[in-house]
């Protein structure tokens with residue numbers, strides 16, 4: 821498995837694969853901004869938006885590949901406001917359902933933390949649905965729970981769920 825950084829040009833040929841990965845995660849009930857069923861068009865539009873963001877210095881995209889298949893991805897949003905030039909948000913971590921439990925998310929998180937360090941970002945923030953496997957993963961990786969916001973996002977079953985906000989100070 822290799823993790824690599826994707827730029828605004830190289831993402832274009834990967835969009836169909838990335839869209840399929842996003843659809844797989846959304847269909848599995850993940851809380852990553854969308855509700856199932858996620859159409860091809862919605863998934864494509866999302867990744868074209870990421871391609872635009874990659875043209876700026878404020879977004880980093882990593883993908884995990886196994887035998888030339890994209891099996892996971894994560895993004896880093898680098899804060900652009902002057903008082904947050906040391907801060908970044910980790911977003912849209914997802915691993916294909918068929919490849920979960922193999923340490924791929926762990927590798928993506930370590931790689932994205934290295935990218936953050938290289939970019940001079942030491943305060944990392946993220947949020948996740950309370951009680952999801954991701955909350956356990958982030959805790960194991962040293963992220964501290966800042967708090968939970970009740971009724972933050974809607975799940976596929978229609979219920980509103982709590983979102984946990986977490987942070988990690990890379991300097992610590």
Ligand SMILES: CC(C)(COP(=O)(O)OP(=O)(O)OC[C@H]1O[C@@H](n2cnc3c(N)ncnc32)[C@H](O)[C@@H]1OP(=O)(O)O)[C@@H](O)C(=O)NCCC(=O)NCCS
Nearest residue numbers: 850913914915920921922923924925926947948953954957
């Ligand atoms: C969260 C997610 C990225 C984890 O990916 P993964 O590649 O399976 O995770 P890893 O194999 O690297 O596992 C990392 C840790 O999480 C734990 N973990 C993974 N899946 C788990 C599960 N279903 N239940 C409990 N723990 C789980 C692993 O056991 C491991 O901890 P350990 O070292 O103590 O064993 C994956 O489940 C996913 O894509 N979920 C849907 C998208 C999502 O919710 N993303 C988070 C957005 S904030």
